[in-house]
Amino acid sequence: MMDRWTFGLTMLFVGMGGTMVTLIILSLIMSALKKIFPYNPEEEKKD
Amino acid sequence: MLDAILSGLNGLIAGFASLHWSNLVMMAIGCLLLYLGIKKDFEPLLLVPIGFGCIIVNIPLSGLMEEEGFLRVIYNAGIITELFPLFIFIGIGAMTDFTPVLENPYTFLLGAAGQCGIFLTLLLALALGFKYNEAVTIGIIGACDGPTVIYVASQYAQNLLGPCSVAAYSYMSLVPVLQPPIMKMLTTKKERVTIMKSGKKTVSKTTKLLFPIVITIVGGLIAPKGLPLLATIMLGNLMKESGVVERLTRASQNEIANVVTLLLGISIGATMDGKVFVQPTTIIVLILGLIAICLDTVCGVLFGKVLYYITGGKVNPLIGAAGISAFPMSARVVQKEGQKYNKKNYLLMHAMGANAGGQVGSVIAAAVMLSVLKGMGVI
Numbered sequence: 001m002m003d004r005w006t007f008g009l010t011m012l013f014v015g016m017g018g019t020m021v022t023l024i025i026l027s028l029i030m031s032a033l034k035k036i037f038p039y040n041p042e043e044e045k046k047d
Numbered sequence: 048m049l050d051a052i053l054s055g056l057n058g059l060i061a062g063f064a065s066l067h068w069s070n071l072v073m074m075a076i077g078c079l080l081l082y083l084g085i086k087k088d089f090e091p092l093l094l095v096p097i098g099f100g101c102i103i104v105n106i107p108l109s110g111l112m113e114e115e116g117f118l119r120v121i122y123n124a125g126i127i128t129e130l131f132p133l134f135i136f137i138g139i140g141a142m143t144d145f146t147p148v149l150e151n152p153y154t155f156l157l158g159a160a161g162q163c164g165i166f167l168t169l170l171l172a173l174a175l176g177f178k179y180n181e182a183v184t185i186g187i188i189g190a191c192d193g194p195t196v197i198y199v200a201s202q203y204a205q206n207l208l209g210p211c212s213v214a215a216y217s218y219m220s221l222v223p224v225l226q227p228p229i230m231k232m233l234t235t236k237k238e239r240v241t242i243m244k245s246g247k248k249t250v251s252k253t254t255k256l257l258f259p260i261v262i263t264i265v266g267g268l269i270a271p272k273g274l275p276l277l278a279t280i281m282l283g284n285l286m287k288e289s290g291v292v293e294r295l296t297r298a299s300q301n302e303i304a305n306v307v308t309l310l311l312g313i314s315i316g317a318t319m320d321g322k323v324f325v326q327p328t329t330i331i332v333l334i335l336g337l338i339a340i341c342l343d344t345v346c347g348v349l350f351g352k353v354l355y356y357i358t359g360g361k362v363n364p365l366i367g368a369a370g371i372s373a374f375p376m377s378a379r380v381v382q383k384e385g386q387k388y389n390k391k392n393y394l395l396m397h398a399m400g401a402n403a404g405g406q407v408g409s410v411i412a413a414a415v416m417l418s419v420l421k422g423m424g425v426i
Contacts, residue, residue: 002423007179008170011419016166018415022269023159023408027152029261030254034149037253 065107069321077101077316080213089220093193093312097213100316111317118317121310126201126208131311132194133279138304139194139406140283141296143374145258147400148407149250153354154366154397158404160350161370162412164189164342168335175331179425180204183416185332188215189339190409191222192372197311198276199413203426209318210329214336222340222373223380229344230368230384238355240389241363243397252288259285266411272421273414280410343371347401366394369401372409378402 002010080098084091104111104118111118125131148154169186177185184204187196188211196215200208218225231239259281267274286296318324351367365385369377381398420426 004173007423007425008173008182010423011169011183011416012166014419015169015412015416016163018269018419019162019408019412020156020159022266022411022415023155023404025269026262026265026407026411027155029265030149030152030155030258033254033257033261034152034250037251037257039249039251 062107062109067107067321069325070105070107071321072325073105073319073321074102076319077105083217083220090216092308093216093315094220096309096312097216097316097319100313101319102316104317104319105321112320118314122314122317125307125310126197126314129198129201129275131307131314132198132201133275134303134307135194135311136276136279136410137283137299138307140259140280140285141287141299142304143280143284143287143403143406145284145403145407146250146255147396148403149254149258151397151400154370154400155404155407157347157350157354157367157370157401158406158408159370159412160367161343161347161372161401161405162190162408163346164339164344165412165416167342167346168339171338172335175335178204179420181207183420184211185335186339187211187413187416188218188332188336189343190372190413191215191219191340191343191377191405192409192413193219195276195372195409195413197315199417205318206323207328207332209315209324210332211336212315213319214333218336218340219373219376222371222376223383225337225340226344226368226377226380227384229341230348230365230381233345233348234352234364236388238352238364239385240392241355241360242389242392243361243363243366243394245393245396255288256285259288262407266414270411270414270418272417272426273410276410277414280406340371344368347371347405363392363394363397366398366401369398370405370408371402372405374402374406375399377405 077098080094083089084094110116113119165186168189169182172182172185180203184200184207187199193215196211200211263278263281266277283299286292347367347370348364351364354362355364365381369381371377378395378398382395385392385394
């Protein structure tokens with residue numbers, strides 16, 4: 001079993017880093033989706 | 048005859064005779080929660096059933112939390128199985144409009160910064176001697192998201208379910224009190240008066256529909272242990288955005304959310320038995336929870352300052368405070384504070400983006416945390 005500080009610091013760096021990286025990836029995907037499917041007021045009206 | 052009468056009377060006073068001082072303390076706390084919910088309007092939907100549950104579970108000999116007791120049955124059915132928080136998440140997804148975060152995807156990053164409190168508080172909890180699973184559960188209070196806290200606590204630290212849930216919901220309702228001093232302390236007047244341009248409507252229906260699907264698949268692949276949290280909130284949002292299952296959406300927003308909120312609240316109250324709850328650990332958990340939410344705000348505002356400098360003063364750092372999951376309360380706080388320093392400032396839509404990012408961020412943070420724990424062999 002690892003010691004408390006190894007556990008805590010791993011959680012801090014991998015956990016926070018993982019959260020940040022995941023959200024960066026998601027924001028990039030969302031930006032890409034906005035470019036691929038741009039807002040078109042006329043099409044939105046049809047829906 | 049006299050013996051029979053005395054035995055009968057004995058049955059009537061047995062409740063008083065079995066009353067422990069800790070039960071009285073918890074009844075007072077239950078009344079305080081009722082007062083905060085009813086008179087102060089602090090998260091009444093949760094605090095009223097929690098407060099009432101807290102009072103009745105501390106009445107001795109009622110057997111409410113024994114094997115056949117009705118509170119035990121509800122608790123086993125919805126908390127132990129993790130179903131209640133997941134049902135609530137479907138409702139949250141169905142109620143949340145993620146358009147602001149889609150208009151400005153960079154606000155996802157503010158939602159990430161707003162989760163720092165989780166991990167810093169986890170370190171503090173470890174330093175205070177809590178076990179790994181308990182420290183993780185206490186840290187999750189920093190997600191500022193009641194259902195996430197309940198979900199994690201019910202799996203990994205059931206002994207902390209009561210204090211962690213009460214801390215999460217109480218501090219969420221205290222966001223308007225907790226955040227403004229921190230926002231003021233960490234920003235200069237020049238930064239606070241920064242006006243942010245309002246963006247035009249730029250998100251297509253297709254993007255809004257793809258958002259919950261993409262988040263579920265990508266987030267689920269990165270952090271599979273948290274998929275139940277992520278999938279339920281995104282299912283609710285997909286139903287809302289698709290517009291083809293209005294009955295289900297309405298039921299998720301209203302009937303299901305209402306019934307589950309009631310059962311969830313009373314079950315949480317039922318965990319607050321005096322003999323278990325009245326101990327120093329509870330006080331420490333409440334203090335750590337408060338620190339977690341303050342640290343979220345600190346990190347969010349500091350990240351907002353980074354964006355302010357990177358963009359050459361185009362981002363008002365105050366919106367960083369909204370990168371937590373208290374939706375939309377935190378965004379409203381940012382709007383109010385922004386207007387306090389500059390009457391022409393309308394930060395609401397930007398803050399809503401950060402706040403919606405915080406909603407997703409808190410779930411992602413919990414999911415990542417659970418997956419890292421799994422990877423490390425802790426759970």
